[in-house]
Amino acid sequence: DFAAKYCDAEWNNGSKILPCPGVEGDNDGYVVRLNAAKLENGDPSGSAGILMFPRDANNGFIQGVFPPFKIQDGDRFRTIVNCRYNSAGCDVIFRLDYQIGDGAARNLGQWNEVYEGQWYSLDIDLGALKGENVKFILTVYANGSSFKDFAIWIGPHILRVALRGSVR
8 A cells, every 4th residue: 555655755856855744835746645535526436646846847746766675476556646726737747667676767658648637547467576576766847847737646556366266
C-alpha cells in the first residue's frame, strides 16, 4: 500500500530532496496523502491517494523512490491515475519506473492525463520481476506549466495473488 507508506519514499524534484509530508503550495513541489481521494468527476474513489504537485517550473517534476520490495509470482501493480477534482488546466505525465539494486531505472509505463473528467485504471503484471527486490519510482511531470497540476495516484498498491497448483 504505497499511500499508507508514502513517507517511506525519498521525494525529490531533480534539484533537492523534499519533505514528507509536504506543504501544499510549496513551489518546490510537494506530496501529501489524501485519506479519501476523489475521482476526477468528483465521485469518491473509496481509497486513499497520493497527491503529487510538480516543481513550479516548465516541465518540472516530483518523484518518490520507495524502499525495495520483493516481488513474488502473480504480483501486480494497481492504481488509478487522475487529476484532482476541480483542477481544470491540469496536464501531467504519470510515470512508473522500477530499479533493482543500483542498476538503471527502467520504465513500466507512462500516461498523459489532463483534466477532462476521466482517468486511467492501471493493472500491471510484475511477473517478469519475480524474486527481485524492486524499488518502485512514482513520478509526475508537468506537461509544460505546472499550473493546476494536482496529480493523484489513487489506491496504489501491489496486489499479491496466491497462485493455485502449489501443494505443501
